[in-house]
Amino acid sequence: MSSGQQLARIFQRSFTLLSQNLTNVNKGITCGCRVTSKKYQNGTFSVNRFLHTSTNLAQKNGHNLSSASDVQLQKDNEPNSKDLVISKVNDTLHREDLGRLFAVIHVQGKQRKVTAEDLVVLRGHFYPSVGDKIRLEKVLLVGGKDFTLVGRPILSRKQVKVEATVLEKTLSHFIVQFDYRPRRKHKRFNLRRENYTVLLINSIEVNPVLEM
Amino acid sequence: MSKKSMPSTFVKNVLQNGIGRYVCQLQRVKLTFCKTAGTSRGVRDFVENHLLDFTNNNPGVVVYLQPKRRQPAYLYAEYLNGYKEKFCIDNMNKDQICKWIETYRSRSGVPIMRMRKQWHTDVPTVQGVWHPFMFKDPQINRKTFPNEELSRFLPSEPSATEQVLKIFEEQKKEITSQGPTKELHSKDDVLQSK
Numbered sequence: 001m002s003s004g005q006q007l008a009r010i011f012q013r014s015f016t017l018l019s020q021n022l023t024n025v026n027k028g029i030t031c032g033c034r035v036t037s038k039k040y041q042n043g044t045f046s047v048n049r050f051l052h053t054s055t056n057l058a059q060k061n062g063h064n065l066s067s068a069s070d071v072q073l074q075k076d077n078e079p080n081s082k083d084l085v086i087s088k089v090n091d092t093l094h095r096e097d098l099g100r101l102f103a104v105i106h107v108q109g110k111q112r113k114v115t116a117e118d119l120v121v122l123r124g125h126f127y128p129s130v131g132d133k134i135r136l137e138k139v140l141l142v143g144g145k146d147f148t149l150v151g152r153p154i155l156s157r158k159q160v161k162v163e164a165t166v167l168e169k170t171l172s173h174f175i176v177q178f179d180y181r182p183r184r185k186h187k188r189f190n191l192r193r194e195n196y197t198v199l200l201i202n203s204i205e206v207n208p209v210l211e212m
Numbered sequence: 213m214s215k216k217s218m219p220s221t222f223v224k225n226v227l228q229n230g231i232g233r234y235v236c237q238l239q240r241v242k243l244t245f246c247k248t249a250g251t252s253r254g255v256r257d258f259v260e261n262h263l264l265d266f267t268n269n270n271p272g273v274v275v276y277l278q279p280k281r282r283q284p285a286y287l288y289a290e291y292l293n294g295y296k297e298k299f300c301i302d303n304m305n306k307d308q309i310c311k312w313i314e315t316y317r318s319r320s321g322v323p324i325m326r327m328r329k330q331w332h333t334d335v336p337t338v339q340g341v342w343h344p345f346m347f348k349d350p351q352i353n354r355k356t357f358p359n360e361e362l363s364r365f366l367p368s369e370p371s372a373t374e375q376v377l378k379i380f381e382e383q384k385k386e387i388t389s390q391g392p393t394k395e396l397h398s399k400d401d402v403l404q405s406k
Contacts, residue, residue, distance in 0.1 A: 119333075169318040
């Protein structure tokens with residue numbers, strides 16, 4: 001077997017491992033990393049950011065190639081491993097400077113991954129007028145350098161705040177709509193313009209979790 | 213006209229507007245119209261009914277009115293970044309002119325072109341770009357090839373032998389919980405008892 005084929009196999013293998021990893025992480029979320037305040041469910045923690053900090057447990061068991069899924073399974077067997085992860089995430093949330101945050105917002109039927117000072121173009125009718133400061137309430141995910149909060153499906157209003165300014169409401173260029181059917185004497189040429197709205201993301205803020 | 217032949221641009225924020233506070237980018241509006249022509253009727257109606265409302269609501273925008281005899285009516289808009297645009301408002305009624313002035317007010321002075329992306333960011337990634345070795349043990353960088361362990365076939369489903377062994381373990385557990393009547397030593401015994 002040539003070295004190229006070998007490399008291809010390694011990549012294929014790592015992709016399969018990744019898919020295993022993802023399924024296991026999802027299981028981990030569903031079984032215990034749920035965070036609720038008094039009344040509302042605030043969201044879930046993804047634990048994959050902390051897997052690289054754990055010791056190589058799979059190698060002790062005799063596997064030469066350790067996968068994240070193996071580590072995850074081992075961590076599930078340990079007592080209080082989820083509490084450890086949750087406390088680590090909480091510690092990072094209680095830090096004063098969280099660094100740059102990003103969020104996945106749902107606006108006008110589309111999901112956009114944004115961070116502060118981003119520009120997002122919305123197509124179609126958008127009610128707020130230019131210069132308005134708005135708060136984007138459908139936040140599906142918020143993440144920082146070392147943590148990710150995933151909503152089920154959206155995060156609580158109390159936990160995350162994404163603010164934006166309507167910068168510009170303009171029109172698109174002329175979009176050509178040309179219809180032609182051969183042998184039918186049918187030809188139509190129309191020009192169309194769409195409404196564009198440009199949003200500037202001002203800030204993304206995360207409140208620390210009050211109650212587990 | 214095909215899409216590729218049209219000039220294109222990316223979405224941009226003029227003078228970092230809105231990061232502190234929002235500033236209206238429209239600076240000057242000039243309306244030229246005829247005092248008598250029927251084609252300028254809408255502009256004259258607009259000046260009589262809606263112009264003062266517009267100027268009161270937008271104190272940062274200067275409005276000039278310039279009567280021109282027997283000329284078509286035009287709207288000239290000038291923006292903070294120096295961009296100027298001329299727009300024919302001949303034969304429009306006052307509602308249409310209201311709408312177009314509002315459109316020019318809410319623009320940022322960037323020339324309208326085909327937009328290639330609907331999103332602009334200066335920081336494309338916060339957590340880093342994913343790659344196949346993201347959460348892997350760095351030990352796998354030190355392998356030498358050809359490597360038998362890494363070249364091993366990874367089955368997606370458990371093999372028949374593993375399935376039989378699993379059934380054997382389960383049945384062994386059941387039997388021990390019920391109380392052993394007969395000693396089972398191998399999987400052949402289990403299959404026979406089944």
